[in-house]
Amino acid sequence: MLKTRTGILLLAPAIVLMVALLVLPVGYLIRFSFYLGQTGVQTSGGFTFANYVRLFGDGFYLAILWKTLWVSFVVTVVSAITGYPLAHFMWKAAKRWRAPFTILVLSPLLVSIVISSYGWIVILGNNGVVNQLLQFLGLTTAPVKLMYTNFAIVVGLVHIVTPFMVLSILAALEKIDPLLNEAAATLGANRFRTLWHIILPLALPGIGAGTTIVFCLAISAYVTPAVMGGSGPNFITTLIYHQFVTLFNWPFGATVAAVLLAVALTVVFLYVRVLSRLGAAAPAAR
Amino acid sequence: MTRLFHLLIGLLAAFILAPIVVVVVASFSARTVPEFPPSQWSFRWYEHALNQAIFVNSAVNSLWLAAVATLLATPLALAVAYAIVRGRFPGRDALQTFLLAPLIVPSIVIGLSILLALATLGVRDIGLRLVGAHVLITFPYLVRTIMASLVRLDPMIEEAARTLGAPPLRTFLSITLPLVRPGIIAGMLFAFIVSFDNVSLSLFLTNARTNTLPLAILSYLEFNFDPSIAAISTMLVVLSLTIAVVLERVVGLRKVVGA
């Protein structure tokens, strides 16, 4: 075992880095959100809640907040529904399928978001692959507007978060004793009932972890709403960017960022709470 | 049932691959808008892309940034991973959560905070703030990967070295380090990709002159739609997938991502 002194020496540089580049700056950002903006780093006046009052009192901003939460919720649900079969397949797949399928499932993570967003434009645009197909099949004469909609954001985000959802669920599935399937079968359960009564409940911790990660990733995504959503601020993140870069109102941007951080931390906190409750109730399930 | 399930898996696989395949195919289009499939084929957009200073310069920036950030974060992460896996001290779990915090805090918030803090301190050097920020976000991935391979290393192997007369540092250098090397390399490759692809952190820390490649592509996309983006993307896809295949062969990709 490591001596305590050696341990502290090993940890010190990283802790210094974290404090200097994460804890202090984020703390400063939060402090900053309680002042009124002039331009950039300049503030005016004393400590005030004015930015928060403005954010939560203006229908325009509330609509953006609401839209972010709603779209992220839809993304989370859709990715859980599409992620489960993929995880199940990887769990049961023959060995030779594993490696290529792992790379396939992880590919959205390995290829820049900018690139996949560009790909979606080519697919979903007015002259894109989907619209050409629809017109070729005679289902529509004028192009259907797919790009620059909430639908497009959902498609783009589900694509990006899939690896996280699949890996979380897969991690839970791999903890299941393979003999459980057979045990359920000897007790007369068919495959659907085995899936519903045995496998899904055991996969639940993985689905829980996956939805937490995915929701946090969705609300803090920037590129997808910026490129695939309509013009103007349409998401928390693009609102932050707009305030910082276009309007140069840094304290108000910091306020929006603080709210985003609060939402992310709340979701993680709730997840940890639920997890410890579940853990206390059924220690064997872990 | 099984056939239906496999059809579903096929459709989902197609969904995952669709944007990437479309980009790669469209990059060989000869026209000024990306087409899938192209009506005429050519390499002209590759030539066009490679002749644009903004792409070449930002690609060089991104490569440098990713390399420097990874090289700086690796020893830090190695030290932390070793201390957490081999150490027994109070608050170990809390510390572990704290050190992985850059994964929880939205990276746009991190980028913004660093911009704000450094601007207030008067630090205007773009390289410095980019490197700092990228060290911060590559760090947790490295810690996780290296921890995963350290956990699998039997501590008795290190103890055996010590009973044979090897002092702690010697044990680390000649036993521990060679045995976790695949994990370290995997973590570094993945950290490189994370840094190279990052947008939301760099967003606030770059400017028009010093840019990273993803941001250059993003701003190019605002006003242009020609397939030179597809050409660049294809080159990056090839790079990423090569790294992915290497990782999968060497350590198994899933261990790297750590989920």
Added chain:
Amino acid sequence: MTAVSLQNITKTYGETRAIDNLSLEIASGEFLTLLGPSGCGKTTTLRAIAGLVVQDSGSVKIGGVDLSAVPTHKRNIGMVFQSHALFPHMTVADNVAFGLRMRGMAKDQREAEVEKALDLVRLPGYGSRFPSQLSGGQQQRVALARALVINPSVLLLDEPFGALDRKLRETMQVELRELTRRIGITAVFVTHDQEEALMLSDRIAVMNAGRIEQLGSPAAIFEAPATRFVADFMGVANLIRARVAAVNGAHVNLEAGSLRLLAPRVDGLSAGGEIDVAIRAERMALDAAGMAGENAARGRILSAVYHGNLTTYEIDAGGQRLTAREASAPGTGGTRFRAGDEVTLRWAPEAVRVLLS
């Protein structure tokens, strides 16, 4: 001469005492086994000798020198681990040479020593292989060569054969016994397997809850367990709580329910006191006929279990449950008696062992 001396060693982990004020002297050239169930502190004790665990109090001396403050790598010990702990990235020769390299030995000399050590464990010519290319038994032999080549003051072995299958384990036990006696090295061996301890050791220390319950030769531990714990751990099937009826001359008369026992007298017994006695199942003789009496009981067979060369009977003797074991009778399908049969049990007074409370 004392090779290893442990004085008042205590080690606690949180609330639990892994080692509780333990003292032990190990003679030079002796093969001593720390025997006990998991969690009894035997491995912690071994690791304290190696310096891999630092005791809270007490001292560890090797060759008369107090090493309590000396780190593992300066203690000159050889250790063999259950998981063999070979360096997977080094060849067999590099593994064996590692300790010599740490001692700054020149390359030529190292190679000669490695060759000698591999000869010693009967693996000549295996030097260029990697550990993963060897069988479990070969890996453990390399680990042994690696630990011996540095000429350690003491050889420490932590359940080295635990991962091997039964047959290979027995071969390795014979080899280890022969090898350690031949080179005359002091060895401390940790195991939970009583048979292994009995066949390998000069002396056995039976451990329980961080203390040594009994220290003695294999025969003494087996024949004359001192405490209920040792008797139970050494597989004594009949542990009987009895009342001292009378003490006379060389014997004591005991009563346990309807059971009447005669045992050799030991000091400190007085009439009316309660004590534990131990009788090994194989010391109980069974007969179809006979009467109850002193060291004899009438009972009914509850079960008869045939396990090859031996058969074990569970008997209800007037409410007292007793176990008898005998050589299986040939040509009778193994068992002489069946469940329900009435039998008489008999045993000699010397078979009754009075235990310390």
